[in-house]
Amino acid sequence: MSRLRTRTRPPVALALPALLAVAFLLMPLIGILVRTPWGDLGEHLGSPGVVEALKLSLLVSLWALGLSLVLGVPLAWLLARVEFKGKALVRSLVLLPMVLPPTVGGVALLLGFGRRGLLGPWLEDSFGITLPFHTSGAVVAATFVAMPFLVISLEGALGGLKQSYEETAASLGASPVRVFFTVTLPMVAPGLVAGAALTWARALGEFGATITFAGNLPGTTQTLPLQVYLLLQDQPEAATSVSLLLLAIAMAVLIALRGRWTGTPIDRGAVTTPRTAPEEAPAPAPASEPDEGPDAAGAAPARSAQTGHWPLHATVTGFNRLTLAAEPGTTIAVVGENGAGKTTLLRALLGLTPRAHADLRLGDADVTALPPHKRQVAWVPQDGALFPHLSALANTAYGLRARSVPRADARREAQAWLDRLGVGHLAQRRPSQLSGGQAQRVALARALAARPRLLLLDEPLAALDQTTRAHVRHTLRTHLAGFGGVCLIVTHDPVEAVSLADRVLVLADGRALQDAPPAEVSRHPRSPWVARMLGRNAWPGIASADGLALAAGGRLVVAEALPEGDQALAIIAPEAVSVHRDRPGGSPRNVWRGTVREITAVGSRLRVLIASPDAPDLVAEITPDAAAELGLADGAEVWTSVKATEVTLVRL
Numbered sequence: 001m002s003r004l005r006t007r008t009r010p011p012v013a014l015a016l017p018a019l020l021a022v023a024f025l026l027m028p029l030i031g032i033l034v035r036t037p038w039g040d041l042g043e044h045l046g047s048p049g050v051v052e053a054l055k056l057s058l059l060v061s062l063w064a065l066g067l068s069l070v071l072g073v074p075l076a077w078l079l080a081r082v083e084f085k086g087k088a089l090v091r092s093l094v095l096l097p098m099v100l101p102p103t104v105g106g107v108a109l110l111l112g113f114g115r116r117g118l119l120g121p122w123l124e125d126s127f128g129i130t131l132p133f134h135t136s137g138a139v140v141a142a143t144f145v146a147m148p149f150l151v152i153s154l155e156g157a158l159g160g161l162k163q164s165y166e167e168t169a170a171s172l173g174a175s176p177v178r179v180f181f182t183v184t185l186p187m188v189a190p191g192l193v194a195g196a197a198l199t200w201a202r203a204l205g206e207f208g209a210t211i212t213f214a215g216n217l218p219g220t221t222q223t224l225p226l227q228v229y230l231l232l233q234d235q236p237e238a239a240t241s242v243s244l245l246l247l248a249i250a251m252a253v254l255i256a257l258r259g260r261w262t263g264t265p266i267d268r269g270a271v272t273t274p275r276t277a278p279e280e281a282p283a284p285a286p287a288s289e290p291d292e293g294p295d296a297a298g299a300a301p302a303r304s305a306q307t308g309h310w311p312l313h314a315t316v317t318g319f320n321r322l323t324l325a326a327e328p329g330t331t332i333a334v335v336g337e338n339g340a341g342k343t344t345l346l347r348a349l350l351g352l353t354p355r356a357h358a359d360l361r362l363g364d365a366d367v368t369a370l371p372p373h374k375r376q377v378a379w380v381p382q383d384g385a386l387f388p389h390l391s392a393l394a395n396t397a398y399g400l401r402a403r404s405v406p407r408a409d410a411r412r413e414a415q416a417w418l419d420r421l422g423v424g425h426l427a428q429r430r431p432s433q434l435s436g437g438q439a440q441r442v443a444l445a446r447a448l449a450a451r452p453r454l455l456l457l458d459e460p461l462a463a464l465d466q467t468t469r470a471h472v473r474h475t476l477r478t479h480l481a482g483f484g485g486v487c488l489i490v491t492h493d494p495v496e497a498v499s500l501a502d503r504v505l506v507l508a509d510g511r512a513l514q515d516a517p518p519a520e521v522s523r524h525p526r527s528p529w530v531a532r533m534l535g536r537n538a539w540p541g542i543a544s545a546d547g548l549a550l551a552a553g554g555r556l557v558v559a560e561a562l563p564e565g566d567q568a569l570a571i572i573a574p575e576a577v578s579v580h581r582d583r584p585g586g587s588p589r590n591v592w593r594g595t596v597r598e599i600t601a602v603g604s605r606l607r608v609l610i611a612s613p614d615a616p617d618l619v620a621e622i623t624p625d626a627a628a629e630l631g632l633a634d635g636a637e638v639w640t641s642v643k644a645t646e647v648t649l650v651r652l
């Protein structure tokens, strides 16, 4: 409490002018309140002139709002989503009416749309429309000054919306217009509503442009603000009453919005109710879950939609340069260091990036020229990107609905997929009410239900803890087994890659460094990074007559040498490294002196990192008993040795 007070107490030099500012803004409002003839208020507001002006104001402001929505929403989308030349100029144009004096706006409107303006004669001759001195002119004037509020508010909301939602929707088969109405708009609804309310309030209060452009004709263009102006001259008290009405409306709008007018897109944590899932902890699949057996019993309805076999042929150019071919049912793990081009590869296959281009054939269909929503390439981004405004069931049915499957059928099939993945009982939950593991499974169900021919999973297990990870991995393997297309899984975890995939594609700098079965990759990793991630020691060097001249200096003797001069990687399993207190006797050829730098427990064994002046860092794996016997501790001086037969050389 006291901490709060001290933290929020502002310095007087700032507090004083700030208070003055508040007083300055408040004084005119208090003036209205104090001078309002409360006794005559009803009479003033009920007078025929005021009622007529009020009706006109409502009519004009609602039309202005409607026009702003029709024109401003697409404009905001364009500004937020499309890169084009002159965008800054268009944005300035949108903002202009906000800073322009409204009377100048009125003059500009006259010169543009007035009787003698640029478009006026044409409007009159072709459509019989005359704007000045007509209600339609008041609508145009109000729209001109009010629409920027909508565009700015909505553009802000769209800018804050993660694009992966829209991209995922497209990958599920939804056309851009469908994505806009079913994903984009619902997700930016708060920003849109706020923008619309401000637009309406601004249109309701519009004066300068209206009087200049449309004139001040009672019943035709004389809206409430214009009436205030008129009343002020002969009935100042009535003017005060009407001012109070407009003030109350404006305040009501602002209070209702509570500062949300810059637009806040919905995000996963911020939607609806707080997370109330009883299975907050990584939920093991319920006992009744139909998916655990190898022969998933609940598969029938869903699997009927999954007939077909789609081999993959892709040639990727641009940042990624590689060719991929795989038989139906193959799962390929894509691994590589940060920046290796894994995501770019997936986005190229989806047709979502200009950075790489994929010539893509799925089964008999060449989908290269098709837009993302027609490719039947489903994507599960890292965070799942479940649509927060839809239930798990509606999320899962999304792709089917996008393919015009009738609602009831789509929901039935979606429920079957959720059941298969063991989350059928969560069908009615919103994504914010799901645990990470549950959300991942729903995201997977959603992708599979969309009947894809190629499935792309971007680190599907990254956000999960170890227990859930093992469980979801199992589920994933079971369900990918029945999939008739190819599945690419991006992962940073080679262990995961090895356990999940039929093939491992190792990327480096956009190219395929290795594309081989997991056993081959773990035995002969061709990348030091993969070898190290798999827990192996990996030393690069150049093959010599009896082994390897290490890139970092020093030599390594091996039993099976490679042709001299070849670039190679020496792989040494940590279990093959012997640790000694004293220099070992006999004749091991690879012996180094070193210092223990770190000891970590891995299961029931210890991993010991040993730094040596004569060789690269070496990891040894030993039992805790052996470590105790050797008296190992950080900083201990030791000797290490590796038999020549225990070193595998992999040509790079």
Ligand SMILES: Nc1ncnc2c1ncn2[C@@H]1O[C@H](COP(=O)(O)OP(=O)(O)OP(=O)(O)O)[C@@H](O)[C@H]1O
Residues within 6 Å of the ligand: 319, 336, 337, 338, 339, 340, 341, 342, 343, 344, 345, 355
């Ligand atoms: N929009 C972009 N514009 C320019 N360069 C980009 C863009 N996106 C990615 N890159 C660059 O392209 C390369 C590959 O990026 P990519 O995101 O595909 O790698 P990644 O393997 O998925 O990495 P990470 O494991 O970090 O996700 C990186 O060098 C990255 O900096």
